[in-house]
Amino acid sequence: MRQLRIEVSGLQPGAHLLAPAGMCSPEDAVTATTVTGGEIITVALEPELGLAALWIEAAGTRLTLNHIIAPAPIGQGYPEAVFAPRVTRYTAAAADLAEASRATAAKAGGGRAGIDALVAEAEARFTYDHPEARFNDGTEAVPYLSCGTTPGSCVDINTYLVASLRAAGYEAGYVYGYFFPAEKGGVTHDMHCWVVTRHAGAVLDWDIAHHMKAGLGPTKPGLNPRPGWRVALGHSMGHCYRRGETTARLKLLAEPMQAGPDGTWQKLPITARLPAA
Incomplete structure (x- = not known):
C-alpha cells in the first residue's frame, strides 16, 4: 500500500x-x-x-x-470505458485528420505497424512546450496538423494521437494522473497523461512527451521511459x-x-x- x-x-x-x-x-x-x-x-x-x-x-x-x-x-x-469511442470535440478527428490517419496506417500495413506509424506521425507534429493557446482551442473536432511542428504539452500531443488512432479504427484511450520523476524523490507539481492502445489482444502504453523531454529517440511502448513512478487517477x-x-x-x-x-x-x-x- x-x-x-x-x-x-x-x-x-x-x-x-x-x-x-x-x-x-x-x-x-x-x-x-x-x-x-x-x-x-x-x-x-x-x-x-x-x-x-x-x-x-x-x-x-x-x-x-x-x-x-x-x-x-x-x-x-x-x-x-477507457476504450469507448465517445464523440466529443476533444476526441473526434476532423475530416482531413481522419483521412490522413487512415492513409498513414494503411501505408504502414495496418495492424500493429499502423499504430507505430500513427505514434511516429503524432510525435513528428509537435515540439514539447506548454503554450497558452492550445492547437485545438475553439474547434469542434481535433484539427489536422499537416506540416511543420506545433508546440504542445502531453495533453495536446495525446489529444491528437487518440483522435488519429480512433479515426484509423484502433481502440485507444487517454489516461491521466501523476508521474513522479525518480530524480525528484517522489514529488511533482502537475498532472501527466499518456495513451493506451488495445489491438489483437495486446494492450500497450505510449508516452510521447517523456520520449521528447528526455531525448530518448523515437517513441516506444512502455509506461516509464523516464525512471520514476506513476499513478492513474482517471481517463x-x-x-x-x-x-x-x-x-x-x-x-x-x-x-x-x-x-x-x-x-x-x-x-x-x-x-x-x-x-x-
Missing part, C-alpha cells in the same frame, strides 16, 4: 472543489481517499465514464487529499458532474479544481507526493 498526497493551496475558505476519486489500472488502484482541511460533501458520478469526483468544501486556504494506493490484482486491466476527455442544480462540465479532472463565480473551474497550485516512491 502507498499513499498519494495532494497538497492544495490558494483556496478561498468555503470554496467548493472537485477532485478525482481515482480508478483502477493494470498497476494499481485508489482504494480510499480522505481530506484534511476540508470536507467531502458528496461523491458525483460521471455515468458514461464510470468515474467519480469528490465534491469538497474547503475549511481554509489549504487542504490535503490522501489517496490510498493498492497494487492491482493479477490480471486487472484498464476499465473498458478520457469530456466530463460532466452534477450536484443538485450545479453542473460541472470539464475537459478532464486530473487535479483538484476550484469553482469560480462564473461557473468555470480553475486549476490550483498543488504539490503531489508519493512518499513510498
Whole structure:
C-alpha cells in the first residue's frame, strides 16, 4: 500500500472543489481517499465514464487529499470505458485528420505497424512546450496538423494521437494522473497523461512527451521511459458532474479544481507526493 498526497493551496475558505476519486489500472488502484482541511460533501458520478469526483468544501486556504494506493490484482486491466469511442470535440478527428490517419496506417500495413506509424506521425507534429493557446482551442473536432511542428504539452500531443488512432479504427484511450520523476524523490507539481492502445489482444502504453523531454529517440511502448513512478487517477476527455442544480462540465479532472463565480473551474497550485516512491 502507498499513499498519494495532494497538497492544495490558494483556496478561498468555503470554496467548493472537485477532485478525482481515482480508478483502477493494470498497476494499481485508489482504494480510499480522505481530506484534511476540508470536507467531502458528496461523491458525483460521471455515468458514461464510470468515474467519480469528490465534491469538497474547503475549511481554509489549504487542504490535503490522501489517496490510498493498492497494487492491482493479477490480471486487472484498464476499465473498458477507457476504450469507448465517445464523440466529443476533444476526441473526434476532423475530416482531413481522419483521412490522413487512415492513409498513414494503411501505408504502414495496418495492424500493429499502423499504430507505430500513427505514434511516429503524432510525435513528428509537435515540439514539447506548454503554450497558452492550445492547437485545438475553439474547434469542434481535433484539427489536422499537416506540416511543420506545433508546440504542445502531453495533453495536446495525446489529444491528437487518440483522435488519429480512433479515426484509423484502433481502440485507444487517454489516461491521466501523476508521474513522479525518480530524480525528484517522489514529488511533482502537475498532472501527466499518456495513451493506451488495445489491438489483437495486446494492450500497450505510449508516452510521447517523456520520449521528447528526455531525448530518448523515437517513441516506444512502455509506461516509464523516464525512471520514476506513476499513478492513474482517471481517463478520457469530456466530463460532466452534477450536484443538485450545479453542473460541472470539464475537459478532464486530473487535479483538484476550484469553482469560480462564473461557473468555470480553475486549476490550483498543488504539490503531489508519493512518499513510498
